[in-house]
Amino acid sequence: MLERIGVGSVADLYSDVPDEFRYKGEYDLPSAMSEQEVRDHIEALGRKNVQLKVFVGQGAYDHYVPSVIPYITSRSEFLTSYTPYQSEISQGTLRYIFEWQSMVCRLTGMDVSNACMYDGPTAAAEALRMCVASTRKRNKVVMSTRLLPHVQQVVRTYMKYPGIELVAVDDVLAELGPDVAGVLVPSVGKHGGIQDLTGFADKIHEAGALMAVYCDLSTLAVLRTPAEWGADIAVGDGQSLGLPLNYGGPYVGFMACLKDHMRKLPGRIVGQTVDKDGKRCFVLTLQAREQHIRREKATSNICSNESLMALWCTVYLSLMGPEGLRKVNELSSAGAHYLHDRLMATGKFEDFMATRTYLNEFCLKPLCDVAKLQKALLDGGYFAALQLEDGTVTFCVTEKHGKAEIDGLVKIVEEL
Amino acid sequence: MKYYDKLIFELSHPGRSGFSLPNCFEGAGADTQQTRATLGTVRGGTVSCANGGAERSEAVCGCLIPQHLKRESVLDLPEVSEVDVVRHYTNLSQMNFGVDTGFYPLGSCTMKYNPKINEEMAAHPLFTGLHPLQPAETVKGAQEVIDDLDHALAAITGFKHFTFLPCAGAHGELTGLMLIREYHMARGDSARTKVIVPDSAHGTNPASAAVCGLEIVVVKSRPDGLIDVEDLKPLLGPDVAGIMMTNPNTLGLFEKDIKEIAKLVHGCGGLLYYDGANMNALLGAVRPGDMGFDVLHLNLHKTFSTPHGGGGPGSGPVGVAESLLPYLGIPKVSGFHGNFGVMMRAYAYILMLGRENVKNAGPYAVLAANYIKESLKDAYKLPIPTVCKHEFVYDGLINDGGHDDVPGATTLDIAKRLLDYGFHAPTIYFPLLFHQALMVEPTETESKETLDAFIDVMHKIAEEAAKDPEILHGAPHDTPISRPDETTAARNPIVKA
Amino acid sequence: MSKIIEGLLYSESHEWVKVDGDIAIIGVTDFAQSEMGDITYVDLPAEGDEVEKDADFGALESVKASSELYSPVSGTVAAVNEALEDAPELINEDPYANWIIKVNISDTAELDTLLSAADYEKIAK
CATH class of the missing domain: 3.40.640.10 (Type I PLP-dependent aspartate aminotransferase-like (Major domain))
Known part of the structure; x- marks a missing residue:
């Protein structure tokens, strides 16, 4: 090979690198390990983690993962392929993304979905950027402080640098004005309360702004959809569709909107067409929005996304169907309400949900020492009662946690 | 790879399902009934109970969401069995090309093997x-x-x-x-x-x-x-x-x-x-x-x-x-x-x-790139002939076969023809400095035999172009689909089923 | 050889202008459309929008390219060719018959900076 290239050694291939920049040291890395050693090493690290029964949500939900899913997503043809630029040999990826887009549209009621985003919080930030891009000469956005804390943090970051004015308030409608481009509200608040968005869309649209709703795809099987609330954009995280908690990622963000805003959507979009012989096929489309063509005028800088996780969720939704997804919500909700009532009966909390309707997540005002409560729960093998900024503690129940586990949690609280 | 034309929605059959969920509320009856009664009172008259006769957990959930917060439209997700799902996605996967399928010389993407x-x-x-x-x-x-x-x-x-x-x-x-x-x-x-x-x-x-x-x-x-x-x-x-x-x-x-x-x-x-x-x-x-x-x-x-x-x-x-x-x-x-x-x-x-091997990845990748670069410069225009690093760019064919009314073979044609020969295409039309850019990045995980096979095919494609560029214009011929109509896709977007 | 029409004014960014009283009718040249290939979408401004000379007022999109549209004159958008919303291919079919926007000219002196057909011919290749 060197002969063909016409050099004497591999080092000669770096002859264009000034000598002072050639790295002559030894990387400070461990010595090479065999597979067995890697396995043992990571197993040993894993044992330093504490395996807990998870009763906290806050954007990451411990739902059951059907065993079919990892089998499919680990198929090499899906796992080791690139972004489907060469559509003739990427119909597998293109089809599942098209299915994902269709399912996101069916769940949210929106007209168009993109191929996915990094996660829910970044999708929320991109939604507000899209509002600014879609409305002329408006540079202010409003977000509800009822959004999950991690969503608010990422939105703040994204708005800060391009100088988009961001107002975070509880009463978002009071902030409407001629300079407001968009309003972001949750479908379910950080305390777990299902939001009543009646009248929001009319007021926001009257003020010339767009309405974006942050929602959890799983719960849209039973909750009023963003489209039914009159929203222009729906965003959120797909994690609740059977993605493992995985210490926070990879998850998958989604983003969908009404047809009018289609050309302002960030990210990949897959469209249906036919090939030269008239066969139905799928391609990446509307690419003129994207960075590789539009460069600094692109709708976003997003390039790769979380395609494999979108496949994960698509398979999950296919397995669950409308009935399964409804049942997941019902079982989770039943568990949450049962836990809520049992915890209230311990006398160690003041009710926080009396005026709120909730599904699988709720908050309570602790009347006991929170540090002691949390420690007792951890010692008993439970992750629960995470404290929010306002002092309330949050709980979440999914269909994975049966009555016996819930009773175990309650018993720890009772004995406190 | 074979063409498979279904979408999951088209396999749907009412009443079929592929889920298996625990019934974790067996025996929680009295308490959940209590829950319902309590919350029903709190919420006044706004609750409705559509599922009165259904199982308890359902009843609880169904009842606790007031009507105006509930989904109105029917949720049209596919109703399919587990085996339907597995076969469908297995069939889809077989229309995909990954690093595990074959060589993927996609410039700037570093498609190395994934252990x-x-x-x-x-x-x-x-x-x-x-x-x-x-x-x-x-x-x-x-x-x-x-x-x-x-x-x-x-x-x-x-x-x-x-x-x-x-x-x-x-x-x-x-x-x-x-x-x-x-x-x-x-x-x-x-x-x-x-x-x-x-x-x-x-x-x-x-x-x-x-x-x-x-x-x-x-x-x-x-x-x-x-x-x-x-x-x-x-x-x-x-x-x-x-x-x-x-x-x-x-x-x-x-x-x-x-x-x-x-x-x-x-x-x-x-x-x-x-x-x-x-x-x-x-x-x-x-x-x-x-x-x-x-x-x-x-x-x-x-x-x-x-x-x-x-x-x-x-x-x-x-x-x-x-x-x-x-x-x-x-x-x-x-x-x-x-x-x-x-x-x-x-x-x-x-x-x-x-530490012993990480340091070899770069040099071996650079060796592979220079080897391909030098091996094909007799057939492909090499605008910058100096030593490259992990990737390099050709600017189309030296002889694209164009004559009279027959247009020559373009970079797109070469890319599509490669698919017929079982290779992924390089990155094309990037960087923008050259009109027919073809950007090749082999990575260190490819053997000399794989690189040689790619070089042979690239030579063969160059010969085909010189002889009859129509073969390339029509490529690919052996993939699940032929070239898609991207113009119609962008003019009249169909983006959901 | 792309088509250039005598009597129109041209910009270096390949727009043509037909002056009709206070109104500038604006489109793109045959050279521009042939460089773009099949046009898939025309991003149009709204009536009443202010446009500024040499600032972008919209864009042409094809499958693999996007090209900004630059206004040859300053003024207010008096009309947009809505037919292009559903049939962007009209620009490929006849770029001179299918105008994109009409602008109420705010400063007629700007017209003097535009190119004649003969001058434009020199750069459109």
Whole structure:
């Protein structure tokens, strides 16, 4: 090979690198390990983690993962392929993304979905950027402080640098004005309360702004959809569709909107067409929005996304169907309400949900020492009662946690 | 690969399902009934009870959502069995080409082999069940993975520390630019709103700069493909936040003048951003931190072998030099701790290679690229003949076969014809400096036999073009579909079923 | 060889202008459309929008390219060719018959800076 290239050694291939920049040291890395050693090493690290029964949500939900899913997503043809630029040999990826887009549209009621985003919080930030891009000469956005804390943090970051004015308030409608481009509200608040968005869309649209709703795809099987609330954009995280908690990622963000805003959507979009012989096929489309063509005028800088996780969720939704997804919500909700009532009966909390309707997540005002409560729960093998900024503690129940586990949690609280 | 024409919705059959859920509320009757009664009272008359006769858990949920908060429309998800699902997605997968299918010389994408042990470690049950908000003392193992990876990446790049929040390369670029802005703002230097980007840069560079609120100034390349230092000089001033460079650049060339560029940019008060998309070439050879760069991102899904997954998930950790360390924690660009599962794969990759082998990845990748480059220059135009790094660019065929009314074979034709021969296509029409750009990146995980097979096929395609370019215009012939009508797709978008 | 029509004014960014009283009728040249290939979408401004000479007012999109449209004159958008919303291919079919916007000219002196057909012919290749 060197002969063909016409050099004497591999080092000669770096002859264009000034000598002072050639790295002559030894990387400070461990010595090479065999597979067995890697396995043992990571197993040993894993044992330093504490395996807990998870009763906290806050954007990451411990739902059951059907065993079919990892089998499919680990198929090499899906796992080791690139972004489907060469559509003739990427119909597998293109089809599942098209299915994902269709399912996101069916769940949210929106007209168009993109191929996915990094996660829910970044999708929320991109939604507000899209509002600014879609409305002329408006540079202010409003977000509800009822959004999950991690969503608010990422939105703040994204708005800060391009100088988009961001107002975070509880009463978002009071902030409407001629300079407001968009309003972001949750479908379910950080305390777990299902939001009543009646009248929001009319007021926001009257003020010339767009309405974006942050929602959890799983719960849209039973909750009023963003489209039914009159929203222009729906965003959120797909994690609740059977993605493992995985210490926070990879998850998958989604983003969908009404047809009018289609050309302002960030990210990949897959469209249906036919090939030269008239066969139905799928391609990446509307690419003129994207960075590789539009460069600094692109709708976003997003390039790769979380395609494999979108496949994960698509398979999950296919397995669950409308009935399964409804049942997941019902079982989770039943568990949450049962836990809520049992915890209230311990006398160690003041009710926080009396005026709120909730599904699988709720908050309570602790009347006991929170540090002691949390420690007792951890010692008993439970992750629960995470404290929010306002002092309330949050709980979440999914269909994975049966009555016996819930009773175990309650018993720890009772004995406190 | 065979054509398969179903969408999952088309397999739907009312009443069929593929789920299996626990009935975890058996025996909770009295309490949940109590729950319902209590909440029903609280909510006054707004609750309805559509599912009175259904099982208890259903009744509870159905009743506790007041009508005006409930979904109205029918949820039209597919109703299919488990075997339907498995066969459908297995069939879909068989229309896909991955690194495990064959050679993937996609320039700038570093499609190296993805070792399987990494997948297994990423799916390790002692990690996958961890909630991102669990207390620190319960996630010590996961934190150690991140800390070890931080240390390894710092050793390899010559930077101090990394943030792992960015989920992709472009996300890392954005984060890095945010850090540069934090640095200037902290010094009261708020007028620095311009970022210099070479004309050969990845499209994400200017796009990331725009998302970060920076104005883009383009610096030209010289005919030899390197940044024109003379063109750069007049662009520098008190309004420059920094420059974004990838080195080697998108032509696969090492920016030899980096020392002078660094001196000039630093001299005007700007910082240097290193786009790590092309870092694979430098493994074992050069540390970006030693060349004067202040901040960089890496693509764990390129340089550190994590699979691309049809477009993601990736991970784009951002490393900083000492001067930017105080700002590293400021930009909160993703929800929790970044893509932990991807970090775990990269960690396992580094552990397996170890200090003895990581350093070989770059040189072997560079060897493979130069070998192909030299082997095909008799048939393909090589605009820049000097030694390349991990990738290089041809500018179409020397003899494209065009004559009279028959148009010659284009780069697109060559790319499509490669698919017939069982190879993925190179990156085409990028960088924009050449009209027929064909950008080839082989990576170190390909054997000489694979490289030779690719070279043979590329020669064969060149001969076909010279003889009859129509063969290429019609390609591909042997794939599940032929060329799609992209114009109709964009004019009349059908984006959902 | 692309078609250039005598009597129109041209910009270096390949727009043509037909002056009709206070109104500038604006489209793109045959050279521009042939460089773009099949046009898939025309991003149009709204009636009443202010446009500025040499600033972008919209864009043409094809499958693999996007090209900004630059206004040859300053003024207010008096009309947009809505037919292009559903049939962007009209620009490929006849770029001179299918105008894109009409602008109420605010400064007729700007017209003097535009190119004649003969001058434009020199750059359109």
